[in-house]
Amino acid sequence: MxxxxxxxxxxxxxxxxxxxxxxxxxxxxxxxxxxxxxxxxxxxxxxxxxxxxxxxxxxxxxxxxxxxxxxxxxxxxxxxxxxxxxxxxxxxxxxxxxxxxxxxxxxxRELTALLERAPQLAHRVVDGDAVEDIPATDVRVGDELLLRPSEIVPVDAVLLSGSTALDQSSLTGESLPVEVHEGDDLLSGSVNAEAAVRIRATATAADSQYQRIVALVEEAAESRAPVVRLADRYAVPFTAVALLIAGLAWWATGDPVRFAEVLVVATPCPLLIAAPVAFMGGMSRAARRGIIVKGGGVLEQLAAARTAVFDKTGTLTTGTPTVDAVRAEPGVDPATLLTLAASAEQYSSHVLAASIMSAARDRGLALRPASRASERATFGVEAAIDGQQVVIGKLAFVREHAPDAHETELARGELAIYVAIDGRFAGSIVARDPVRENAAATIAALHAAGTRETVMLTGDAWPTARHVADELGIETVRAECLPGDKVEAVRALPHRPVLMVGDGVNDAPVLAAADVGVAMGAKGATAASESADVVITIDDLSRTVDAVRIGRDTKRIALQSIWIGIVISVALMVIAALGAIPATIGALAQEAVDLVTILWALRAIRGGARPGATAPERRGRMEEYA
Structure with missing residues (x-):
């Protein structure tokens, strides 16, 4: 009620x-x-x-x-x-x-979630050691702040002492923590990892990186050209034809009633109803596939997409580093190496610790408790397990305990975690952020569906970005991008409309700037979801292809419905102009036209059969509704 x-x-x-x-x-x-x-x-x-x-x-x-x-x-x-x-x-x-x-x-309402996540609180250091909590908006340039573990950096700043690791995935898309040391810059919106550190503000909240992202979303959303309604494109010719036939009938007979009789059967209900019904049917079909489409105009743009742009981390890749290989030194059992490494990592807050522990559990290895464990922030962990000294972390850290430790060979996109046992180098664990299993097939399917170009935009380093692009068959790559760089890159693309697929806060501006922004929202990337035109609620990249196909099916059916209504209406107008259809019968006939166009438009709920559709496509559509 x-x-x-x-x-x-x-x-x-x-x-x-x-x-x-x-x-x-x-x-x-x-x-x-x-x-x-x-x-x-x-x-x-x-x-x-x-x-x-x-x-x-x-x-x-x-x-x-x-x-x-x-x-x-x-x-x-x-x-x-x-x-x-x-x-x-x-x-x-x-x-x-x-x-x-x-x-x-x-x-x-696009910006609601993004604004809610903005840093709200800062801990300002006063009188040497005292700390006071203040709103982030009250921070001034030069203020010394305390940044605790797992807190968001409230404003752009510089690290005053020590070192820590920052999760900058929401800003740059980089899945691995970034290590910062004394004198390094920190971006607002980054998340501190393990250590409490002191920082000095170099910008106010309004001028910091996170607020610039918010501003970019607003600017991009407001500057996007409006989509012309499909039916409006037929308004002028249809109106002109209707008035011409009605006027000729009045002129030929001298009877103004004839003019009205023609216009009764010329009501624009087929145009007013057909396209909205078809697009609502298409949105319903998409929703059943876990694809939320925010409006009929979005389906139109999806149907015409000519360039597909992808973020890398969390979109083309899983966004979670996984163990790729365990390289044990001669005489060391790989299972033992992984067991001891994972057991030591239980006492680490590093993002790779969870990946190593998960790899051990996946192999059926039981983790063991440590009698003693200590972590050196951003470097590694030292632990005593079953009477053995286990050291895991960076090569330099491991070498302090095992001088024979040596660097392992890595492919592009890989990184290594080194392990020493009882003062001797035991081996290394190689991890990577793997591409999604269906990423290559998705790129190929988009090409088959009519996109001319595929582009990858990422904050990652060039070698990693190029490796992923080559693996997936993506033609154009731009790496080491901040959110503003991505927005400019999308605006410069020549083949439009542009479809942009991404996730995370860092993708919010470029999703708003693209002709169609598609957010992989299954992992809770709320800011990206609110800025996007399409939200994929299932963690499945191939649904991007489904969205494009649904858009094309829906537009085709909407056009068919419009043309069916136009053709029948024009025929009825001609008959009414000859005096063969009284006004009452004409109104009933027009209702029949409406019914026909609505029933045809409702085919968009299931997609219909596309001319020239292959047998696998028809089977896929049947399975979709099984």
Whole structure:
């Protein structure tokens, strides 16, 4: 009930139209059709006047849409006494505007999650050692701040002493922690890892990296060109043909009723209804596939996409480092090496610790407790396990305990964790952020679906980025990008519309800047999801291809529905111009046209059969709804 009241207040024209419809039906059943006709006619006059004023302003601005024919049709149905048709046209007109208004309101909520995640608190150091909590917005350049473990860096700053590791994945897309030392810069929005450190603010909150991301999202969203409604593209020719036939009929017969009779069967309901029904069907179909599409215009853009752009970390790759190989020295059992390494990593807060422990468990290895363990932040762990001294971490750290430790050979995109046991080098564990299993197939499928170019934008280093691109067959690569660099790169792409797929806060601006932003939202990347036009709720990259195919199927069916309505309406207009269709019969015939176009448009819910579709595609569509 509350939802009904809220929407009635938000969309009063729709609510009044529905109430008048119910009241008119009641009066008709009660044997008072004159009252029902006066209700519908009076409301039709009011809406026609309101829409006519808006139509006039649009015409003065050079925009010609379906509203012109809709207003003319309302007036025509009033003149010939077809009050039911009047109310139906009013409902289609006001209902369509309500849907468009809802979509615009949702677009204004894009930044909610991004703003909520912005750093809110800072710990300012005063009088040497005392600490006071202040809002991040109160931090001034030069303030000394305390940054505790797992806290977000509140403003851009420089590290004053010691060292730590920062998770910058939300800013740069880099999945591995970045080590920073005294004098290094820290970006706001980064997450501190293990050690409490002191930093000095180099910018206010408003001028820091995270707030620049927010500003980029706002700017990109506001600068995006609006999508022209599909049906509006047919408004001018259809209106011109309808008025021409009606005018010729009036001129030839001298009877103004003939003009109204033609316009009764020329109501734009097929155009007003067909495309929205088809696009709503397409969005319903997409939702069943775990794809949330934020509006019919998005489906249109998906259908026409010519360039596909991908973030790397978490999009083309899993975003979680995994153990790729265990390289034990001669005489050392690989299983023992991994067991001891994983047991020591139980006492580490490093992101790779979880990967090593997971690798051990996957191999059925039981982790052992340590009688003593200590971690040197960003360097490694030393632990006593089963009477053995186990050291794991960076090569330099391990060499302090095992001088014979040596570097292992790595391919692009790999990194190594070194292990020593009882003062001797035992081997290394090689990890990588693997590409998704279906990433290459997804790229190939997008090419097959009509995209001309694939691009990868990432904050990773060039060697890693180039390795992933070569593996997946991506033509263009830009590495070491900050969010602003990605936005500029997308804006410069020549083949449009541009489809951008990403996740995380760092992708929010570029998702908003692209013609169609697709967020891999399964892992909770809320900021990316709110900035995107499409959200994939299942952690499956191939759903990007599904979204493009659904967009193309939906647009094809919408166009078919529009053309079916146009052809039948024009035929009826010609017949009505000859005087063979009275106004009442014409109104009923127009309702039949509406029904045909709606039924055809509803095929978008299942996709229909595309001309030339292959057998596997048809089987895939059948499996989708099994």
């Amino acid at each position: 509350l939802w009904v009241r809220a929407n009635a207040r938000r969309y009063p024209l729709v609510a009044i139209t529905l109430v008048i419809g119910v009241a008119s039906a009641a009066f008709g059943i009660a044997g008072m059709p004159e009252v029902a006709q006066w209700l519908c006619t009076g409301w039709g006059v009011v809406v026609a006047a309101m829409q006519g004023w808006g139509m006039l302003r649009d015409l003065l601005r050079g925009h010609w849409g379906l509203d012109v024919l809709a207003v003319t049709a309302i007036v025509a149905t009033i003149l010939v006494g077809e009050y039911v048709a009047t109310l139906l046209i009013v409902l289609m007109l006001t209902g369509g505007e309500a849907l468009e208004d809802y979509a615009a309101g949702r677009a204004r």
